[in-house]
Amino acid sequence: MKILVCISNVPDTTTKIKFAEGNASIDTAGIQWVINPWDELSLTRALELRDDASTGVKSVTVVHVGPASSEPTIRKALAIGADNAIRVNAESPDAWFVASQIAEVVKQEQFDIVMCGIESSDYNGSMVGGMVAEFLGIPSVSAVSGINFENGQPVLTREIDGGKEIVTVPVPFTAIVQKGIAKEPRIAAMRGIMMARSKPVKLYEPVAGDPLTKVVEFEKPAPRAACRYIDAENAGELIEILQNEAKVI
């Protein structure tokens, strides 16, 4: 069984976002790029499954759609332990385009499980995983917080409102993964970092596809009014304010 983990690279989550080109794009100067947090958790779980001989998972490949400048992110995934890496050599203008590229890679390389993070922390789209599945006509399970194997077959935990379901689907399928899939992201060890340097990154040229959406402008959230302090000794006053001024209780 072969797993593909889709990796997006995003600004480190503590980055103060600044805009460029008259607010039409993000100012990338000084940004530290990291693997999207949900993708990192997906990769961690995929590696745990590969390292457990009873699952029958033989390899974990990562795929990224991005220009050569995103290669450090791919190397990081290899250093963490991915066996193979693929980069589709294109900018990623929107989810539709990215998903169509990944679908093509899956068609060429025949993976059993495609794992995608439920969203990326930059565009918060929650689109790519489901789109890949629809492009391929294969099942997708969303809000997956667990993947285990029973009798050689994957068993998924799907989050629903107020609980969870235990779900099975035949391979190949796409798992759209959220928090809970792995406890902590796996960290690259020195040996992994050394080995990652020499592992090849397979290059795909993009297939034709027009993006359907385009960001034309960014803006900052509206600033909140300054905090109004209530003395701790008279904390009960807060309740009166919430009731009579803010009118939220």
Add this chain to the structure above:
Amino acid sequence: MSVLVYTENWDGKFKKLSYELVSYAAGVAKMAGTSVTAVSIGKVEEEELKKLGNYGAARIINITGSQLNILDNQAYTSVLADVAQKEEATVIVIANNNEGKALAPRLSVRLKAGAGSGVSKLPLSLEPFTVYKRTFSGNAFAHLVINSDIKILTLAQNSFDLVETDNNAVIENREMSVDGSLLRTTVNDVQKQTGKMLLTDADIVVSGGRGMKSPDNWGPLEELASLLGGATACSRPVSDEGWRPHDEHTGQTGKIIAPNLYIAVGISGATQHLAGISSSKYIVAINTDKDAPIFESAQYGIVGDAMKVLPKLVEAVKARK
């Protein structure tokens, strides 16, 4: 142009979210000079369906079918795509929740419809079709142009006010089936908590962080939440420590919520935490550290020890008329 809205139900009942979706769809329809058709899948009583009319649905297509008892993403996509095509829908509105995130991307590919996810305002313009959406986990908002003929919008929960009307909606019942080869999801087991208010549904949330000092100190926080009719939540370190269950974790990688009132107790306000709560209408911060970043996001603040402040708040809520 016509506007279609998918209204999810929970065991045959709609929630506030469903009415937000219909209100939003009605707002888009008004801009475009057209009407709203709501789609519901699964068994919902007529009385309940009619409620969608109160928020602006002109027609309600009520779909039932023995194959649609569990959420199979391919089967549901097939049904919704079929309806969208028959209705010649040009805008499709879906919730930005677990089910919406499962269906919107598939529908997008099926209908070659560009998607704007997590929208929180009516479109900024129809020509070009431009929506306002959350990006960078709430640190920025984008104006996104959708160039395709059909547009899919997923609406952020609790971001759009309900608008009541007195539409008397027409209900059409349809029995639908799908190609059996699409039905590939098997649900082996369902584990549901009962009796606990869902975090994502709550108008009021009281949330604790490391400043609560110990898992044994949650009593007054839970009492406050319960007296206010709210839910409890926590920060990531607290759920990682196992002080509170993971489903209470709010923040970038946990739940993203937008209640009317969020009371952060002993939470310093790291960027990742704020990403999960920044859309709350009112934020109250209670923290011993007067320099904690949470106070920059809060409208009301109390500098003080949670263990001393919480009992005072509980007392005040009990005393209010």
